[in-house]
Amino acid sequence: MRRTPPNVVSCFLLIFPLIFPAISGASDTIEAGQSIRDGETIVSSSGKFELGFFSPGSSRNRYVGMWFKNIIVTTVVWVANRDLPLIDNSGMLRLIQPGILVLLNATNGTVWSSKSSRAVENPVAQLLKSGNLVVRDGNNDENDGQENFLWQSFDYPTDTYLPGMRLGWNFVTGKETSLSSWKSTDDPGTGEFSFHLDPTGHPQLLIRRGSAVQNRIGPWNRIRFPGPPNPREDPTYRLTFVMDEEKVYYRSDSVDRSFVSRYTINQSGVSQRWTWVDRTRGWVIYFSMPADICDTYKLCGSYGSCNVGSSPSCEWLDRFVPKDPEGWVRADWSNGCVRRTNLSCQGDVFLKYSGIKLPDARRSWNNAKMTLNECRQECLRNCSCTAYTQLDIKKGSGCLIWYEELIDSRTMSQDGQAIYIRMAASEAHSGGKEREVVLIASLVSVMGVILLGLSLFLCIRKIRKNDTRLGTLGKYKYHEKHPDLPFFDLSVILKATNHFSDNNKLGEGGFGPVYKGVLEEGQEITIKRLSKESRQGLDELKTELIFIAKLQHRNLVKVLGCCIQKEESMLIYEYMPNKSLDVILFDQTKSRLLDWQKRFHIINGVARGLLYLHQDSRLRIIHRDLKASNILLDSEMNPKISDFGLARSFGGNQTEAQTLHVVGTYGYMSPEYAVDGMFSVKSDVFSFGVLVLEIVSEKRNRGFSQSEYSLNLLGHAWKLYKDGRSLELVDASLDHKLYSPEVVRSIQVGLLCVQQNPEDRPTMSSVVLMLGNEGEIPQARQPGFFTERDVLAGQNSSGMNATNSTNEVTITMPEPR
Known part of the structure; x- marks a missing residue:
């Protein structure tokens, strides 16, 4: 074999960097004239982020992207040429004068390029510790601030929000920074779902499918964007909200920089915050949006309120009635509700509704300097004003006013706020004689309810003694509260458990015996049967049914239904093969x-x-x-x-x-x-x-x-x-x-x-x-x-009847709690 003379090799090694200047894999910068080719990367100085070429999923297309370097699960957080893939491994990312990043293909054609706000003599592209790829003036310090960058990837995110990123609008340039989903796991191209900070009216967060709103969080109340899944007081993040004539943006920064997290919107329109746990070597979902049916935008129509704890989920606000009663019965709530008494403008009043997620604020008006009373007066002067509330709950000031029908409200137990809705004067029940009439009517109603309840109690007691219609009554009672919870017929359970055979018995607790069953279609189930001698009773069964029917989490057992028939009271769960x-x-x-x-x-x-x-x-x-x-x-x-x-x-x-x-x-x-x-x-x-x-x-x-x-x-x-x-x-x-x-x-x-x-x-x-x-x-x-x-x-x-046995038996009392 003919060998190349050593002097030729040495000469080539000296000339090659001059023809195609590249960078070291350990660097975090690309200087003017330098490039990174497919197979080369740059790494942030923190060692946390890496930038290079990759192929997503099973695709063979090549993209320039960024991912977490030291996480074993490849997690891409940014893609440059998401809609313009390379078809081979010949791509090259280069920084050129006057400070522009360009992605070149095999024929030196430009596939993608960044923009430059101005020209500088010594441009440098750098991957910062935060995961922000920036182009800056190399003569200035890298910590000069985002405003001094010529270009930054944080202004052009894909499907992932990283701490330190600004989500919002620059009104001077008309530039919006928002998230958009991938098309699929194999295609990072711009998908149909997007996540926005919407500045119209008063800023709030929206998830859109195309141009249609799917879900909504907000509006901003000077502490947070209220509504699921917003954490109430999150010690891991410092929140910043800026709004003036030139810009509006929302930003969150990690308090602990070693804390690894990201916020994404996926191909199904679900936005999630993820936290990396080193010990389990996996991503954990911190919260997810939508979290339940009540996160569906304007599910209950105008003046309807969604309450995921009730059945049906849509309710009408007090002093309102469904616009389409028949549709409401059919679970078609789209027509919403109307006031039961029409407004007259003159003499209208405002009634306080507490504990709700504020309605869609895209067509609202606000004034940060008004007091709540001034806000009321402003709303009272304008017959088009439908409601008002406090803008700044942190300082207890400001005014937020709605001029159209209120949509997309929901009942909230923790983060809800108070809103004052315009109502006819008669709805306030003010005035001496009217108040007396209402009071007398209320007392009569209460007495009627008490007598009716007593009658029902005696009737039910008699029915239970005679052992006749208990199953029907129990089924009706629970079905009223939980129409989406299946009721199993006793015959189905008997067949599934071979008539509660001892061979199917899994164990026994304070509630009673627990059995394994197999339904006709082959599904394995667990049956928790209330025993006649149990120290627990129907109260505990009802409590468990009510709570667990409302809960959905991967670490909570899933209830499949119940059976309340004759003397039997049972809960049916998913089967857990490894037991307890x-x-x-x-x-x-x-x-x-x-x-x-x-x-x-x-x-x-x-x-x-x-x-x-x-x-x-x-x-x-x-x-x-x-x-x-x-x-x-x-x-x-x-x-x-x-x-x-x-x-x-x-x-x-x-x-x-x-x-x-x-x-x-x-x-x-x-x-x-x-x-x-x-x-x-x-x-x-x-x-x-x-x-x-x-x-x-x-x-x-x-x-x-x-x-x-x-x-x-x-x-x-x-x-x-x-x-x-x-x-x-x-x-x-x-x-x-x-x-x-x-x-x-x-x-x-x-x-x-x-x-x-x-x-x-x-x-x-x-x-x-x-x-x-x-x-x-x-x-x-x-x-x-x-x-x-x-x-x-x-x-x-303690005064409780207990023994010193080591058996772990749940202690309960027969009295109601």
Whole structure:
């Protein structure tokens, strides 16, 4: 073989960079005249983002894009030539004078190029730590600010919003910055769904399909854009909103730069915020929009209000009636509602409606300097004004006025605001005689309701005694409240369970026996049957039915329906092949199926399920009986919280309550609940902490005793933690050495959750963050129920009928709660 002379090779190596100047893969910049070719990349100085060529999904087309570098799941966050793909690997991205990025194909044709606001002598393209690809003047510092960049990718996002990006409008240039979905996973081209900050009227966030609005969040109230899925107080982000004559934009910045997150809109029109969890090596959905049917734009028409907790979901506002009553019965709410009394303009009044998501504000008017009373006067002077509200809830000032029919409202338990709607004077019920008439009529109505209720009670009691029409009555009652919840005929359940054969029995709890069943079409189900001797009753069944029918989360068990017929009362769930966590965890043989990664996956799943109940569900729900036996496991060991028979809901700003009838399970109850009957979200946090320590140790808190110090599991974990020996809590058979920091962190989080003082315990949102990130977390203080002796004393002094058995039986009282 003929060899090339060494001097020729040396000469070529010297000349090649001059002909085709390229850059080093470790650089974060492209200087004027330099290029990156397919196969080369630049990396931000933080090592977080990488820019280069890629092919999405199964496509062979090539694109210039940006992705997270150190995340094993390839996640593209920006695409330059999204609608103009390259068909081969010959592409080249080059920076040319006077400061323009150009993408060239094999024939040196320009496929894509950036724009330049001005010319500079020394342009530099740089991939910043934030994931913003910018073209700037190389003579200036990179931190001069976005206004000094010649061009930046943050002004031209694709389907992903990154922290630090500005979403909104530049009124001077007419440029809008918005998100738009990919066409498919194989095609990053501009899709049909888009996410906007709409500045018309008063700014709010909109999801559009083409030009049609699909979903809406807002309007801006000087703190947030209210409405699901907006977090109420998110400690991970700092929000900024700017609005003046030249611009309006919304921006969020991460408080902790190590916190990796993104906001996307996908091909189905769903916008989601994702958080990367290093420990589980996966993306977790923080929230999603739309979250439920009430996020559908103007579902209930004008003056209708959507309430996902009611059935049907659409309601008419007080003092309004459906415009099309027959359509309303058919669940066609598009015609909306009208005032039951027409306006006269002169003498109209304004009535306050609280706790709602404010209507579409695209045709509204605002004044930041007005007081609420001045706002009312302004609205009263104009007969076209339909409603007004406070613009700035942070300062308690400003005026926002609507001049058209109010659409796209919904009932909100937490982030809702008050709005004042124009009504006829007669609707205010003002005036002495009229007030007396209304009062007398109300008293008569109340007495009538009481007598009717008493009659119905006696009638139902008689029916139940005679064992005749209970099934029909029960079915009608529940069907009225939950028309979309299937009712199973008793004959179907009997056939599915082989008449409740012992071979189909899965177990038994305080509610009664639980069976496996198989429907005719082959679907496996779980049947929870209320036993006649059960200490729980129809109240618990109804509570569970009402709550679980409203809840939708991957870590909550899914209810399929119910059966209330004759003497039978049953709930039907999806079947969980791995049964409940306690069945596996506390069995020396079966527990080997749970390596540390599976256990940590279960801990995180339960935490996210509780976070949904406490913060993101339609109601703030306190489970009150979280324990290992109420955590079900599917075929892939994904945890699902079950058994909502003892749950309680909070509305508005309520955060705690007290009961004389303590319910729950010893060993998982918080001290303030077991002793004083005080329960709150922190009661569930305590139960979660106990569960975490049980998962780590494979030991039950109730019944565990450390002989040397007479400590229960919490006390034992606390002592080891103080001595710096937390890993000794882990069962010896569990191979956890590769994950020791993760195990120690889980133990510390568990101890933080079981602290004596409820105020010291973290919220579930903080728990999720602490489990998923490696930053420092607070030191734990002494747990509640420190020793086994304290637990027994608490039992004896609580006045509840309980034994000292280690069986985990839910404690309930027959009195109504």
